Amino acid sequence: MSDELRPYTLVAELTYRCPLRCPYCSNPIEWAKRKNELDTETWLRVFREAEDLGVVGLNLTGGEPILRRDLEELIAGARKLDLYTNLITSGIPLTRERLEKFRAAGLDNVQVSVQDIDAKGSDRIAGLRSFETKLEVCGWVKDLGMPLTLNVVLHRDNLEHVAEIVALAERLSADRLELANTQYLGWALVNRRALLPTRDQLEASRKIAAAARKRLLGKMEVLFVTPDYYTDYPKSCMDGWGRRFIVVSPDGLMLPCHAAHTLPGLKFDNVRERSLAAIWSGSSGFNAFRGEAWMPEPCRSCDKRGVDFGGCRCQAYHLTGNAAGTDPTCVLAPSHALVETARGEALAGEAPALRYRSVRIAAAR
């Protein structure tokens, strides 16, 4: 296998269950109810096979991964393989004792999300009283001597709080602050009108984040992830389809990204039935958008095609209905007007009410 196609990161979505109901959740909207989660043994095998393929980093995520009772065991298994393991959590429901077990098992980094700078704003988005508990969890992480990433998903209602978010992260002694603008897929696409910021909001907060990054170098890493809707050119989504990432969904589908199974007409395999190596090299879903042969114009002759690998297939599908089309966030895309319209709506003022992640809405669709 060439280095061109080597997975470095395994994203293990341990469960879609979550006590929070964030209206920008990246989990697929129809799938929140799915049961049939992989058992401990299968996950441990997945970790082993992933490491064998070249994976060095593991993100334990969900849903809410700490709802898995076997998380300690999974962390220990990952540690045995010397994987760099990052727990991506809301911090709910966690005890200090259990966090200590995670540390003892060899967890490398804890990433806790808050939704805003105070309980009122944060709990409104989470759909659950959780802010104060989350801060307590952050304190435990640092008390136990573990590296802490604070993650805040940004949107039009909290973008203007970036300076205060930085101050909060400093107060919590976070090692890393991830200011991640909402990417408009999954629940976030359902709520786009209520979440998409204006360009002015975005630029102002970007400047604040850049200044903080400079000021805090050596103390705290500050990351600012711009939403594709304002970048003119798409991101290299997942560093290119089936190039660097393996995502395994709670029920065992092996995917190039966490939303790939929402694309129609693609076949993805289950890790219960085939080895990761067989899926990585042989699955038709993984091969569908590798390389350049699938690219339409203007991508195929674009000098950026080796930089962005054609952008996001899920975005192309969910905005235009064609998964093989040019990512509409690209200024060169024939469908770019869709993104311009969305940006125009962001300027139009009064946003509609948020629709919260729920099984009920998912079932009604």
Next chain:
Amino acid sequence: MISADTRPRIASKARLRYDRKTGRTMLLYPEKGLVLNPTAAEIAKLCTGEHSVAAIVTQLASQYGKDAAAIESEVMKFLSSLAERGLLQEAN
């Protein structure tokens, strides 16, 4: 700023890992990683907060039998690139 007296320490969120696919050393941190060349790997292993930049240069110069000035420029270049990525922790 990094000087000869600085005792560099890799940020606690990052750790080194041997990559058996390439034989290289990798520096891993949340969501990212760097593949280090052999000299960079040697430098990184010495960034524990105990050794000064001057001591690291001396040790590597004798280890590789190279000119200290050449090693020093390599060390400074690598450490600055780590610092820019937020991968060096300030000494307490």
